[in-house]
Amino acid sequence: MKIDLFDFDLPTDRIALHPASPRDAARMLVLDGAGTHDRGVRDLPASLRPGDCLVFNDTRVIPAQLDGRRGEARIGATLHKREGPRRWRAFVKGAKRLREGDAIDFGHDVSATATTRGEDGSWALDFAGDEPVELLLARAGRMPLPPYIAGKRGIEARDAEDYQTMFAADPGAVAAPTAALHFTPALMAALAAAGIGHETLTLHVGAGTFLPVKAEDTADHRMHAEWGRIDAATAARLNAVRDRGGRVIAVGTTSLRLLESATPEGGPIAAFEGDTAIFITPGYRFRAIDGLMTNFHLPRSTLFMLVSALMGRERMKDAYAYAVGNHYRFYSYGDASLLLP
Incomplete structure (x- = not known):
């Protein structure tokens, strides 16, 4: 399918720069068989059925953005996938200045060697020393806010908490599973009281989620x-x-993608551990999930293609036009949608 089929007008002021406070005060647009409804995240217990189950991603965001130098040249690195105990794959700003074997000094007694360059232009970085890489990143790294936010404001101290979900437990993500940012202990208690269960899985979200579709x-x-x-x-x-x-409702596209990766055609959900590069576009037949709670995504993005696969492209374009016109807040810190095909 042509990428421009997934384009739409999004005023830049609709991209949220901070989350709602409290988290569950965000708005929620519900799409179901009865139509399109303006709700709030706190209405989620009444929007689902007893016996339904929400599935959350328990990955924890690491401070994956690093600023360093190779000699006099400035080098910026955004880690996006772990490849070994001390090796991370990274997108590098200033990559043309790097050669295999170059050492990069990130300050705070943190350094890494650029080893191999991938076909996508990313570099493998081997971190020096014996300390766990997580401790090195805690000293030298910054929270990897999406460029659509970081380009408009600086990273703030509150982002260290704002950009983690209440389920964050397993460190390794370089982007938050943002649909789950809306959840609070009070909301979880209300869901449990309504007979709605929950489960967790782990998908370490990579920086590739922010990359524009160039094809x-x-x-x-x-x-x-x-x-x-x-x-x-x-x-x-x-x-x-x-x-x-009951229905399995994925909270976030990351949970959905892993559930679908773990489910063979015609089969039940199975245990899964490993890499997934599943790309869901219209025409895909969903096997594992019965609904999705997710934020509002950007034009021409793989995430908008995914929700179009679930609900239909024309319906999602109409819903997004409605959301823009009614001042819903978009992207990582924005409002939510509940999609029930």
């Missing part, structure tokens, strides 16, 4: 691989939900 056709776009895991017990409980007539 003219979806067939020519390559997704970056991300590592994820669903254990057998979680898969069994999710299958039991569907067997009882």
